Amino acid sequence: MNPFYLLVSAALFALGAYGVLARRSAILVFMSVELMLNAAGLALVAFARAWGSLEAQAVVLLLIALAAAEVAVGLALVVAIYRTRETTLVDDLSELKG
């Protein structure tokens, strides 16, 4: 077992969580979410290495495809919001009314 990469992935996940809470631009919040997703993938691959099972690696492949879908929709939303509000700051997006 190599718990070292599990600890690294935990630290990356925590860094991403900090970024999601502290960043003020929606794009940078998104990048922090990607960091968290990636940390989850790293943990899964480390577990696959420890257990000698390819199942977790298959899940990581699906996770990467999901991340691609998430980024496509998320960035489209950011661009759409920028068109109507002319801002990407999450502080300015406190109203639901478009």
Add this chain to the structure above:
Amino acid sequence: MSLVDLFLGALLLLTGFLAVRLKNAVHAALALAANFILVGVVYFLLEARFLGWIQIIVYAGAIMVLFVFVIMLLYAARAEVGADPLPGLKPLAAAVGVVGFLALAYAFAGVKAPLAAKAASAALSGGTAEALGPVIWQTWLYAVLLVAALLLVATVAAVTILRPGEGGRR
């Protein structure tokens, strides 16, 4: 744990830290791209060769290009974003991050691998596409189909959200 592992782990943490701290969005995106490439390298070391390439191609390639493209499109790279309405949030966010890390580290500390490192390594057969293929196309077939449908829906959604014309100020 070898010296290479330590070095890669330190670089991963450094680039991750820069990605959430750098003021300029383009610099943060570059730090994140470096982080993704390093994760790909770690995948190679952890006997996941196919995933390593996919990580570099899809994450460090496609996804980061999309991010940089949107940053450029919206002129969102600038560092100054005006006064902070919640000045006390950053220490709180850091505290949440530290608590989260400690909780995860505590959970991972109890993990015991069932196999010796050598046996586990042999069972993975390098994590090549040849080894991973049967798992993806047999055990996880329906999940793959669902994700494929989801990707299609996401593509259509992205196009629909950005369609010019009706509604809103355009």
